[in-house]
Amino acid sequence: MxxxxxxxxxxxxxxxxxxxxxxxxxxxxxxxxxxxxxxxxxxxxxxxxxxxxxxxxxxxxxxxxxxxxxxxxxxxxxxxxxxxxxxxxxxxxxxxxxxxxxxxxxxxxxxxxxxxxxxxxxxxxxxxxxxxxxxxxxxxxxxxxxxxxxxxxxxxxxxxxxxxSLVREHIPHEDDVLRLSAPGAIKAEDLEVRITLLIDGYRSAYEIADAAPCNTLECLHQLAELVREGKLVTLEPLELIELGHEAELDDDHEKALKLYQLARSRGQDGFDLRRRIARAHHMLGHKQEALERWLEVAERCAEAERADLAIATLKEVIELYPTDLHLRQRLVPLLVANAAKADAALQLRNLIALAETNGESPQLLTDLMNQLLELDPSDRPTLKALATLHREEGDGVLAMGRLDELATLEVEADRLEEAILAYREILEIDPENLNARLRLAESYAGLGSTDDAVAEYRGLADILYNSGLIANSINWPFLIRVYESIVELEPSSTPAWEWLAKAYIENNQRDLAISRYLGMAQSLRPTPGEPPSPALISPLARVVELDPTRLEVCYELAHTYLALEMRVEAGRTLRQLAEEALRQEDVPKARSAYQEAIEIDPFDLVSRRGMAALHELQGDLDLAFGIWLLCAELCQRVGLLSEGRSDARRALAISASDPRALKVSAALEALAEEPQAAAALLLRYAEIMHERENSGLALEAIAQARRLDPARVARHPLLSLLSTGNTPRSGAPLR
Incomplete structure (x- = not known):
């Protein structure tokens, strides 16, 4: 039984x-x-x-x-x-x-x-x-x-x-480690020598008794009596921790754990001790206990407002237990609170992958993905995966919401093919989703897939017709006729002009598109005395883009920018006008455009160079020289060395012996760390000054050149003439 x-x-x-x-x-x-x-x-x-x-x-x-x-x-x-x-x-x-x-x-x-x-x-x-x-x-x-x-x-x-009970009065715990209170504290008559030799400050009282050549309890009783007499002492908590560390180094993790736990039971409870206890459990294969202890450490750090230590602790234990979902879930909020969103997002991605591998519940996966999207709304793979998960769970509304977010991101990144896939998936869920069908048509149009775009617009028209919102079939020709009627009846309908222009561009009808943009501009032009609307810029700019030869439109665009205090854009447009005018050989218009651009921005070097080139083209070399030199000087002031050197050379090409041009060119070469070129220009300047019997400036130029290129100056005959004061008559050649 x-x-x-x-x-x-x-x-x-x-x-x-x-x-x-x-x-x-x-x-x-x-x-x-x-x-x-x-x-x-x-x-x-x-x-x-x-x-x-x-x-x-x-x-x-x-x-x-x-x-x-x-x-x-x-x-x-x-x-x-x-x-x-x-x-x-x-x-x-x-x-x-x-x-x-x-x-x-x-x-x-x-x-x-x-x-x-x-x-x-x-x-x-x-x-x-x-x-x-x-x-x-x-x-x-x-x-x-x-x-x-x-x-x-x-x-x-x-x-x-x-x-x-008598033993525990003096040796409270079996893991208490004993040591002599002083060298020679135990005499031969106090304890058998073989037992005394076991007291080494490392063994616990129980380990000593277990290894002793006598009854375990009897040995413990003797040891307790020696503690009572003060000949033996138990280790203090800090000594226990230090001894536990030694045991760790000896790979005796079981002993280390006992010592750490004993020290903690006696009042030691710092971060480091808790970490040591957790690590010892891990080394002994006590996974659950180790995890609990690690989490205690992290929570204690967080309570002490040391999020950095809590994060470091959780990351350390995740390396030990990489497949533990709970650990990563505890880590993510700490990272977010510590403004480490990128790291939190990375942990969530790893967590999602782990949850998928483990076959976790759809609800957990949904929660994790939603958390990730709060941190990184542009995470395309997660948006796609979450939409799929919602579809599998039968929640089409949430699935469409996530797919719409995904498609919007793809459009913003000009990834229209991917956007099309997302919109099509929305339409699989709800074929009458007007927004998705409209966006799908726009995406096809953006890709240049006109037929597909037209098909989607027709699909949109069918939906509108069946819903009673519109009775006519909508396709591209019909829409064009409708909007043509709108602008004919209401010329101020700016959106209609714009839609027509875009529609004609999609149909490769450039001239019609230009005419509709001009119509749009006309609808936006202000009454006399009123400032223009910023919206006027768009149609004018599109006309110039489509047909740069329309100088009058370019001129109007420039003055619209100017009226709106957009001076940089105005100058750029005037330069564009000048360049196109030159291509059309309309020199007066080019000169006027450059001059106006310079008036807007006196430091407009591009326009000044254009004017200089224009003067050269017409044979006005003095004017061209002056502008090239002025450009070089302006570049020198603002540190545009490469452009300044080029401008100075253009000036010297017109007047190679102009002292001012030589000085400016030499200074630019020196700033550009071209000492030999700078020295050569300075020597040429010195020669001219010498010829003009201005020895002071000549000597000054020689001195500057010598600092830049001593060897060249040493060989130059002007140096000896100026140093001896034996100067030849003005105009005499140097040997």
Missing amino acids: TENLPFIEITDIIQSLANKRSTGTLELSRDGEPTTYLFFREGMIQHLKAPRSQVILGKALYQLNLIDEADYELTLSDYAQTGRRYGEVLAELGLVSEEGLRQALSFQAREDLQNVLTWKQVQTRFHGSSQPLSDVFSESDLEFELQMGGMSLLMEAARREDEW
Whole structure:
């Protein structure tokens, strides 16, 4: 018979079985521990089956003084090499009797039972049977009987609990690490030397007792007494943390974790300690515990208004657990709050990809995509994916909204083919969506797909007709006739003129388009004495663009810009007018346009150069020279060196010996870091000044040239003449 027993104390269960003189197997289990079995015969514990003994047999013999330390080490070595059981090795070597083995096994079983008695929240089942469970106990487990009385076992447990209480008064935790209070604090009479040698400031009290050649509890009792006497001390929290770090370096992460947790339980609770605890759990493979600890660290950082540390912590743990969705979801709001939107968007993209791979719910994917679009509304792939998701979930309205956003982005980026795909998908959902059909037609028109555009307009017309909004079939010829009628009846209808002009351009009817733009301009011209409307610029500019030879329109456009205080645009248009006038050989108009552009902007170098070239063309070299030189000087002032050098050369090409032109050209060459060219020009200037018997300016130019090109000046004959004062008569050639 098998009986499930309720959650009660193990001691009560054992006492009950002893009092009832029960026979059968008691099964004991708890979360995180393998099952232990006890076989009772008439209330006496005869056999025990534990998955792992608290005391290995060799140590049990050693603690019972049935073997010495050398024999104990010998059995450990043999076990490591052959894997044979300790009892078998010791019996074969004749180191222990059968009675000794029985004592050791009994000791071992008692220790295991005492450990089981400390369990809390134990699940128990009692299998009533006269024989031990055959699928649990092996033949070796049944070789001898323990003959343990339940009451004596419980009395021993009570005694041990009393001793443990005394130990805990001075060594509160089994992971407490002990060290000497001072060198030589423990004498030989205080503690056995072999135990003293185990106190190294690294082992815990329990580790020392476990390795000691005596009973574990007895050793702990001795250590606690030495702590009471002040000869041993437990490590302080900061020392525990430092020791835990050493354990980490030695890859002993289990010990490191125990030390860190003990330090935290004693008041140390900084960011670094929490990170160490989380990392130790990770290294030990405790994923869930590690994640909880990492999140604690991040939350603590956020509470302390250290979002940077919280972000760094979450990024670190994401590298450890890259497939954890929850971590990335926690990271994104922190990044957004910390104004790291680009990083947040990247994390969301990774999160979406991970959610798709994991087959997460459509609602989660929808939420994540919406978050991403709040950060980056122009994310085309996400807009497309979200629209698809909405369609799959049967929400056509939301799908069309996202597709419309996508199409708008494509149009703005001049990706009309992609926009067409988006609009077509909208029409698959709702064929009567007027806005989508209109935008689709416009996109086709933008691509030059006139037939497709016309087809869409016709489709739009059909929808309008069927809906009763319009009774006529709408296509391109019909629309043109309609708008022609509009402008005929209402010449001031600017939108109609513009639509007609665009329609004629789409039909490659340039002359008609120009005439409609002119009609549009006429509808926008102000009454005499009134300023023009900015809207007048568009049709005039389109006419000039379509037919640059219309000088009168170009002139009107320039003066419209000027009237609207758009001086830069006015100057540019006047220059365009001048250039076209020259192409038409209309020199007076070209000169007038350039002159007007210069009046608008005296620093309009392009117009001045145009005037200079025009004067050269007509043979007015003096005027041309003056303008070229003025351009060079203006360029010098504003640092336009390349253009200034070119202008100066044009001036010198007309008058190669003009001192002013030489000086300006030399200065520009020097500024352009062309010392040899600058020196040559200065020497030429010096020669002219010398010829004009102005030795002072000649010497000054020579000095400037020498700084630029000493070698050239040193070879120049003028240098020696000026330095000796032996100057030839004016006009005499230099040798």
